[in-house]
Amino acid sequence: MGPAARGDALTFISLEDAQVPVHGWTDLMDNHEPPVVVVSVHLPLLAEALARVLQRGLASGGPIEPPGAAVQVITLDREPDRDALHVLRLPETVGNPAVLESPGRSVSLVLWTLDDVAGLVGELLLRR
Amino acid sequence: MASGTVLIVEDHELLAQSLGVALQAEGLEVEVADLRGEGSVLEQARALAPHTVLLDLDLGSHREAGEALVPGLVGMGARVVVVSGSTEVLRLGTCLELGASAVLSKSRSFDDVLSAVRSAASGDEVMTYADRQDLLAAMRRSRAAQRARLEPFERLTPREGQVLGLLMQGQPAEAIAQRFVVSEATVRTQIRGVLTKLGVSSQLAAVAEAHRVGWVPPPAETP
Numbered sequence: 001m002g003p004a005a006r007g008d009a010l011t012f013i014s015l016e017d018a019q020v021p022v023h024g025w026t027d028l029m030d031n032h033e034p035p036v037v038v039v040s041v042h043l044p045l046l047a048e049a050l051a052r053v054l055q056r057g058l059a060s061g062g063p064i065e066p067p068g069a070a071v072q073v074i075t076l077d078r079e080p081d082r083d084a085l086h087v088l089r090l091p092e093t094v095g096n097p098a099v100l101e102s103p104g105r106s107v108s109l110v111l112w113t114l115d116d117v118a119g120l121v122g123e124l125l126l127r128r
Numbered sequence: 129m130a131s132g133t134v135l136i137v138e139d140h141e142l143l144a145q146s147l148g149v150a151l152q153a154e155g156l157e158v159e160v161a162d163l164r165g166e167g168s169v170l171e172q173a174r175a176l177a178p179h180t181v182l183l184d185l186d187l188g189s190h191r192e193a194g195e196a197l198v199p200g201l202v203g204m205g206a207r208v209v210v211v212s213g214s215t216e217v218l219r220l221g222t223c224l225e226l227g228a229s230a231v232l233s234k235s236r237s238f239d240d241v242l243s244a245v246r247s248a249a250s251g252d253e254v255m256t257y258a259d260r261q262d263l264l265a266a267m268r269r270s271r272a273a274q275r276a277r278l279e280p281f282e283r284l285t286p287r288e289g290q291v292l293g294l295l296m297q298g299q300p301a302e303a304i305a306q307r308f309v310v311s312e313a314t315v316r317t318q319i320r321g322v323l324t325k326l327g328v329s330s331q332l333a334a335v336a337e338a339h340r341v342g343w344v345p346p347p348a349e350t351p
Contacts, residue, residue, distance in 0.1 A: 043143065043213070043234050043235070044234070044235045044236070044237065045143065045147070045211070045234045045235070045236060045237070045238060045241065046140070046142065046143045046146060046147075046234075048150075048237055048238035048239075049143070049146035049147045049149075049150040049238050050142070050146045052146075052149075052150040052153065052238065053146050053149045053150055053153075056153065058149050058150070058152075058153055059145075059149060090142070094140055094141050094142055111142075112141065113141060113142065113145060114141075114142055114145035114146055114149065117142065
């Protein structure tokens with residue numbers, strides 16, 4: 001599937017079989033509760049920066065209350081926590097589809113910006 | 129720490145924005161360069177007068193490579209910290225030669241980037257002398273190896289270079305002869321000259337070797 005056109009933010013596309021290579025995960029929090037949302041990215045620097053932003057609720061599109069350990073950001077070399085409710089796998093190239101794995105279904109969606117990611121994470125946290 | 133702006137020049141928007149917000153949360157003033165608009169990076173930098181620029185090297189197909197921006201950014205007084213996913217020592221070392229204060233891999237931690245920004249803003253050393261020298265030495269070795277690989281190609285005559293360039297485009301000897309208005313026998317003699325100088329036994333091997341070493345053919349002008 002190729003890159004989506006800009007302006008297609010949060011475009012949902014049905015996805016039958018998400019085949020995304022995942023090799024492991026990095027838990028960036030000292031936490032014993034399973035996270036609600038795990039975000040998987042390809043770059044360690046992106047994982048750390050995004051974790052700081054999402055966990056502290058710093059992005060304008062994110063939840064009002066800092067979600068803390070309810071959100072984890074990991075790199076592709078680690079497996080997501082198997083008890084996590086949602087796993088959001090972001091593509092290496094912005095504009096390619098991300099994959100959101102939720103109980104009973106997977107969907108692909110295009111997230112262009114930090115606000116898109118933070119908004120989706122905030123929505124998932126509200127739904128729990 | 130010195131006051132002023134940190135400018136992030138990075139085509140991966142999510143990384144740029146996340147890094148920007150996370151650095152702002154550490155008390156830094158941060159701007160993210162707009163790489164989708166018309167304005168050049170140097171124009172944006174000139175308007176912001178950043179003390180530090182976090183510069184990616186691959187800025188998308190419609191933008192120049194990051195290393196080309198280093199002299200301009202350094203020239204306007206910014207300290208340039210290259211933050212790249214590239215592992216090419218030639219590119220990374222060239223950035224240091226051009227005046228960058230440091231190069232950092234995108235596999236480094238956020239704290240490393242934060243520390244680099246703070247050091248740059250304070251006028252401190254961002255990359256250790258030993259690390260700089262190691263990278264520059266690796267770059268010089270890479271350049272020497274590249275020169276050695278290209279040396280046989282420098283022995284080609286201009287016409288032999290043009291002929292090889294057309295072979296790389298998949299053109300047969302007959303078509304090359306027509307293009308240069310010479311006999312096919314002449315072109316075949318030139319091809320033999322190419323093979324001898326490159327030390328290979330077939331046209332295919334010559335073309336493969338040219339691709340392997342990154343040789344760029346001269347323009348194939350018609351007579």
